[in-house]
Amino acid sequence: DAKTTQPPSMDCAEGRAANLPCNHSTISGNEYVYWYRQIHSQGPQYIIHGLKNNETNEMASLIITEDRKSSTLILPHATLRDTAVYYCIVRVPGMAAGNKLTFGGGTRVLVKP
Amino acid sequence: NAGVTQTPKFQVLKTGQSMTLQCAQDMNHEYMSWYRQDPGMGLRLIHYSVGAGITDQGEVPNGYNVSRSTTEDFPLRLLSAAPSQTSVYFCASTRGPLYNEQFFGPGTRLTVL
Numbered sequence: 073d074a075k076t077t078q079p080p081s082m083d084c085a086e087g088r089a090a091n092l093p094c095n096h097s098t099i100s101g102n103e104y105v106y107w108y109r110q111i112h113s114q115g116p117q118y119i120i121h122g123l124k125n126n127e128t129n130e131m132a133s134l135i136i137t138e139d140r141k142s143s144t145l146i147l148p149h150a151t152l153r154d155t156a157v158y159y160c161i162v163r164v165p166g167m168a169a170g171n172k173l174t175f176g177g178g179t180r181v182l183v184k185p
Numbered sequence: 186n187a188g189v190t191q192t193p194k195f196q197v198l199k200t201g202q203s204m205t206l207q208c209a210q211d212m213n214h215e216y217m218s219w220y221r222q223d224p225g226m227g228l229r230l231i232h233y234s235v236g237a238g239i240t241d242q243g244e245v246p247n248g249y250n251v252s253r254s255t256t257e258d259f260p261l262r263l264l265s266a267a268p269s270q271t272s273v274y275f276c277a278s279t280r281g282p283l284y285n286e287q288f289f290g291p292g293t294r295l296t297v298l
Contacts, residue, residue: 115289166282175227
């Protein structure tokens with residue numbers, strides 16, 4: 073799996089958009105970008121994934137650069153309940169043993185009132 | 186659907202004791218996994234199963250056993266607890282190898298004295 077780099081922490085104002093960057097400059101052509109988050113003391117929660125096109129669901133939007141070396145997760149209207157550690161993971165679906173996810177350090181997001 | 190459930194939520198053991206962490210899912214998922222998360226760290230894969238009767242080791246399997254007699258249940262057994270096994274344990278499931286979303290349980294917080 074390609075290595076990812078994320079800022080260790082960031083603050084966001086409640087109601088504003090939160091833009092979370094992720095660098096994955098060694099990504100290969102068949103690797104997808106996944107985002108999960110972990111709210112304090114809970115299990116990780118899937119947010120979104122993409123290969124090369126921008127993706128949007130009810131939780132967030134994922135913007136992947138044209139060269140696929142970086143991506144941005146956008147939480148359009150952050151709420152206090154979005155305070156969590158956000159993980160960017162790059163992998164080929166089905167290739168890792170047991171469909172394993174490799175979690176790095178993540179970005180600790182604090183949404184402030 | 187209850188999703189992925191884990192019991193107990195908290196457990197304290199003495200060194201050398203054995204116990205079983207329970208994990209169940211009601212989504213008819215083929216793949217199930219056990220991860221551990223140490224303070225301030227990402228998740229590491231302990232064991233996984235790709236179907237009933239089939240299990241394999243992850244990256245940190247020593248000191249743990251698993252079995253998968255049914256699709257729904259995937260218990261994790263600690264054979265002789267050690268302080269190094271103090272951690273939060275998460276069970277996860279996914280429909281199969283090419284499915285992108287993994288569902289995590291709420292975790293079991295284990296302390297070994």
